[in-house]
Amino acid sequence: MGPGKGKRSQGDITVISTGCGHDCGGRCVLKAYIKDGVVVRVETDDGEEPQLRACLRGRAMRQELYSPDRLKFPMKRVGERGEGKFERISWGEALDTVATRLQQVKKTYGPSAIFYIGYTGTIGYLHNPSTVQRLLNMLGGCTTAWGDSSAGGARSASMATYGTVTTANSRDDLLNSRMIIMWGWNPTTTIHVTTTTYYLRKAKEAGIRIICVDPVFSNSVATFADQWIPVRPGTDTAMLIAMAYVIIKENLQDQGFIDAYTVGFDKYKDYLLGLEDGVPKTPAWAEKITGVPAATIQKLAREYATAKPAALLPGWGPGRTAYGEQYHRAAMTLATMTGNVGVHGGNAAGYDNGYMGITLGSGIPAGSNPAEEGILPPPNGALETRSHAGLHRCRMWDAILGEESGGYHRDIKMLYVVASNPLNQAPNLNKGVRALKKLDFIVVHEQFMTATARFADILLPINTNWERNDITRPWVHGTYFIHVSKLVDSLGESKSDFEICVELARRLGIENYSDKTEGEWLREICKSLYGQPDYDTLKKNGVYRVKSLETYISFEKQVNDPKHYPFPTPSGKIEIYSQLYEGLNNPELPSVPKYIESWEGHSDPLTQNYPLQLITARSKRRAHSCYETIPWLQELERQAIWINPRDASSRGVAEGDEIKVFNERGQMILPVRVTERIMPGVVLINEGAWYLPDEEGIDRGGCPNTLTKDTYSPGGAFPYNTCLVQVERAGGFGIGPK
Ligand SMILES: Nc1nc2c(c(=O)[nH]1)N[C@H]1C(S)=C(S)[C@@H](COP(=O)(O)OP(=O)(O)OC[C@H]3O[C@@H](n4cnc5c(=O)[nH]c(N)nc54)[C@H](O)[C@@H]3O)O[C@H]1N2
Numbered sequence: 001m002g003p004g005k006g007k008r009s010q011g012d013i014t015v016i017s018t019g020c021g022h023d024c025g026g027r028c029v030l031k032a033y034i035k036d037g038v039v040v041r042v043e044t045d046d047g048e049e050p051q052l053r054a055c056l057r058g059r060a061m062r063q064e065l066y067s068p069d070r071l072k073f074p075m076k077r078v079g080e081r082g083e084g085k086f087e088r089i090s091w092g093e094a095l096d097t098v099a100t101r102l103q104q105v106k107k108t109y110g111p112s113a114i115f116y117i118g119y120t121g122t123i124g125y126l127h128n129p130s131t132v133q134r135l136l137n138m139l140g141g142c143t144t145a146w147g148d149s150s151a152g153g154a155r156s157a158s159m160a161t162y163g164t165v166t167t168a169n170s171r172d173d174l175l176n177s178r179m180i181i182m183w184g185w186n187p188t189t190t191i192h193v194t195t196t197t198y199y200l201r202k203a204k205e206a207g208i209r210i211i212c213v214d215p216v217f218s219n220s221v222a223t224f225a226d227q228w229i230p231v232r233p234g235t236d237t238a239m240l241i242a243m244a245y246v247i248i249k250e251n252l253q254d255q256g257f258i259d260a261y262t263v264g265f266d267k268y269k270d271y272l273l274g275l276e277d278g279v280p281k282t283p284a285w286a287e288k289i290t291g292v293p294a295a296t297i298q299k300l301a302r303e304y305a306t307a308k309p310a311a312l313l314p315g316w317g318p319g320r321t322a323y324g325e326q327y328h329r330a331a332m333t334l335a336t337m338t339g340n341v342g343v344h345g346g347n348a349a350g351y352d353n354g355y356m357g358i359t360l361g362s363g364i365p366a367g368s369n370p371a372e373e374g375i376l377p378p379p380n381g382a383l384e385t386r387s388h389a390g391l392h393r394c395r396m397w398d399a400i401l402g403e404e405s406g407g408y409h410r411d412i413k414m415l416y417v418v419a420s421n422p423l424n425q426a427p428n429l430n431k432g433v434r435a436l437k438k439l440d441f442i443v444v445h446e447q448f449m450t451a452t453a454r455f456a457d458i459l460l461p462i463n464t465n466w467e468r469n470d471i472t473r474p475w476v477h478g479t480y481f482i483h484v485s486k487l488v489d490s491l492g493e494s495k496s497d498f499e500i501c502v503e504l505a506r507r508l509g510i511e512n513y514s515d516k517t518e519g520e521w522l523r524e525i526c527k528s529l530y531g532q533p534d535y536d537t538l539k540k541n542g543v544y545r546v547k548s549l550e551t552y553i554s555f556e557k558q559v560n561d562p563k564h565y566p567f568p569t570p571s572g573k574i575e576i577y578s579q580l581y582e583g584l585n586n587p588e589l590p591s592v593p594k595y596i597e598s599w600e601g602h603s604d605p606l607t608q609n610y611p612l613q614l615i616t617a618r619s620k621r622r623a624h625s626c627y628e629t630i631p632w633l634q635e636l637e638r639q640a641i642w643i644n645p646r647d648a649s650s651r652g653v654a655e656g657d658e659i660k661v662f663n664e665r666g667q668m669i670l671p672v673r674v675t676e677r678i679m680p681g682v683v684l685i686n687e688g689a690w691y692l693p694d695e696e697g698i699d700r701g702g703c704p705n706t707l708t709k710d711t712y713s714p715g716g717a718f719p720y721n722t723c724l725v726q727v728e729r730a731g732g733f734g735i736g737p738k
């Protein structure tokens with residue numbers, strides 16, 4: 001069946017086209033087979049290429065829907081906070097309690113004592129955390145936090161260099177490249193646009209050379225790479241800078257492009273040649289820092305500069321580091337100086353938004369937040385679009401604990417968590433436990449008993465994507481909208497976040513929360529989308545593709561007609577020297593890209609105690625902490641720490657052992673995977689596994705945020721991949737995570 005037929009019957013089976021809303025990098029079509037009101041089978045797009053074909057996670061959603069671990073009834077805490085002891089209560093009692101506490105806290109301490117944490121557990125136009133933010137804003141506002149955990153570094157760097165985050169070419173354009181560099185980018189696992197691996201496969205078949213730079217021999221390296229270049233985490237900037245050095249020294253830059261479209265190249269050149277600090281940024285200089293042989297760097301630089309056009313695709317993982325924005329700035333500069341911006345087969349190497357100019361429309365509006373009026377934008381240079389509070393999400397535990405770091409002065413009493421699992425996904429969880437214990441009241445909207453849910457005072461059960469109707473769109477790229485169809489009635493007494501907010505609004509005396517039903521909202525939302533798809537047709541077909549669009553090249557207009565189309569930067573040009581960064585006057589945000597030695601990097605004196613660099617990438621079995629308990633997905637891979645045989649044998653550690661991983665912030669015990677697929681000196685623990693501290697506070701769930709540091713880079717990045725640890729044999733500590 002092609003994607004064009006949303007619903008049809010086969011005897012007593014009905015097939016409905018739907019989708020999923022968890023935060024992975026794709027957005028796919030799922031076709032559910034329903035018999036006697038039960039979803040009995042799930043298939044995906046099998047129509048024309050490029051298909052919107054679902055991954056393993058989407059296909060396992062049936063087990064999420066029917067999981068015995070689902071929360072199905074409202075509950076209140078009966079034991080100590082965090083102990084996980086709850087008692088079932090009625091919806092009436094639950095909602096009355098939440099409404100009363102909201103009003104009390106607002107009256108006694110003011111609205112900013114209510115801290116709202118909504119993130120990306122579900123991404124629909126209607127069913128998303130804005131439902132709660134809207135309610136709290138209408139109540140008088142709340143404290144929110146800023147920070148893009150995905151790509152804070154890329155966001156900041158893209159804004160500084162190009163004045164926008166919309167920097168990508170459409171994926172089909174990869175076939176016009178003569179060389180592709182996947183830098184810390186693993187779309188085989190992370191998807192990063194549903195059709196990405198389809199085009200990478202075609203590129204490989206066409207004989208286009210593909211090189212991967214990653215400390216890990218990832219699934220993408222295994223699938224696509226002609227060459228794997230392992231690099232020490234957090235040192236990518238030095239390698240990119242040395243490549244620029246080689247290009248200048250050998251006069252391989254595109255001087256015509258540089259002269260016409262950029263500012264500040266000479267200043268960068270001074271830095272590269274060492275005229276500023278006496279250190280020429282040679283491949284030999286970079287070899288010491290990165291661990292990559294100078295000859296490899298030199299060869300890659302020559303190849304990239306002469307392949308033309310070549311696509312440098314920088315992932316966000318290397319940017320999730322102490323000075324992550326410098327890596328992104330250096331990558332964009334390399335793409336620029338080789339004239340690979342605004343041309344077919346190139347890539348601007350920026351943040352990677354690629355909506356091809358289509359209007360995305362708007363979902364349920366959160367409205368403005370009265371508690372944050374007048375607060376200055378975050379200090380990373382007006383680059384944040386999500387929130388204007390002075391509080392970065394990496395500092396939220398300190399904010400709750402009353403530590404005055406980060407420019408906020410708020411007395412937080414109550415936490416409202418929706419579609420987020422901060423006590424799993426935010427850094428430094430042991431501090432998080434202390435913070436959550438200090439609060440007066442915590443409400444959590446959840447589907448499962450997560451670490452955060454265990455700390456709730458009132459825990460409200462939320463239905464899943466397949467128990468409500470919604471519209472969703474792809475993540476950073478794309479030209480289609482998907483109807484996520486309701487397949488079954490809500491299980492147990494679960495409700496959507498929206499339904500809960502409607503009922504809370506009534507109790508709080510907020511009259512204008514919603515004058516529309518779910519269906520009416522979705523019709524209204526459809527009118528705001530590109531092409532204004534007819535709602536009924538979208539629902540019937542399951543997907544609306546914007547067919548008319550051709551291959552899209554970011555900055556094509558700026559390059560073809562610079563007179564009429566300046567770059568949206570202060571100078572109107574690509575800013576290799578950034579005026580925006582200059583204006584911030586922060587030596588850690590230099591105006592030209594620079595390598596800055598990292599705290600908890602490979603050369604930090606702390607390596608004497610904690611010699612291994614921990615990185616925390618994505619797993620194919622989860623979307624962050626979602627899907628963790630799903631049996632089909634657990635079968636895919638065991639949560640484990642990856643370590644190189646060299647580091648394992650020097651510690652007497654063997655495959656399958658339980659090992660202890662620790663630093664000053666925490667300890668965990670989990671199984672070890674000894675493998676050549678990770679470079680020496682580096683260990684990998686995939687993010688998203690559940691934080692399950694035992695009585696001694698040792699995490700048994702395999703959650704790496706037990707160890708990560710709760711701080712942020714000067715540009716706003718979450719440094720989840722900057723973390724030093726030590727490992728040792730645990731012996732006799734019992735069973736770790738599944
Ligand atoms: N399966 C799955 N897919 C997802 C998600 C998910 O939870 N599960 N989450 C989605 C979301 S919200 C996001 S933001 C994206 C994130 O997408 P990415 O940031 O691209 O994903 P990661 O797996 O964290 O990192 C990508 C690669 O970077 C490498 N890496 C880490 N540190 C460094 C470094 O210092 N240098 C270099 N060169 N490489 C490094 C890792 O080994 C990994 O192979 O993924 C999306 N896709």
Ligand SMILES: Nc1nc2c(c(=O)[nH]1)N[C@H]1C(S)=C(S)[C@@H](COP(=O)(O)OP(=O)(O)OC[C@H]3O[C@@H](n4cnc5c(=O)[nH]c(N)nc54)[C@H](O)[C@@H]3O)O[C@H]1N2
Nearest residue numbers: 119120121122149150419420421425445616624625687720
């Ligand atoms: N160490 C480390 N940590 C990381 C990262 C990393 O690279 N390394 N990456 C970070 C990134 S990029 C991201 S985007 C964040 C994600 O951080 P979060 O958004 O906090 O994490 P999720 O696991 O997606 O949590 C979402 C929760 O929402 C619940 N949920 C799902 N659907 C709904 C719904 O409809 N309503 C409600 N109320 N709840 C729902 C899920 O059960 C889940 O527990 O994690 C960050 N954490």
Ligand SMILES: [Mo]
Nearest residue numbers: 023149150151
């Ligand atoms: Mo993310």
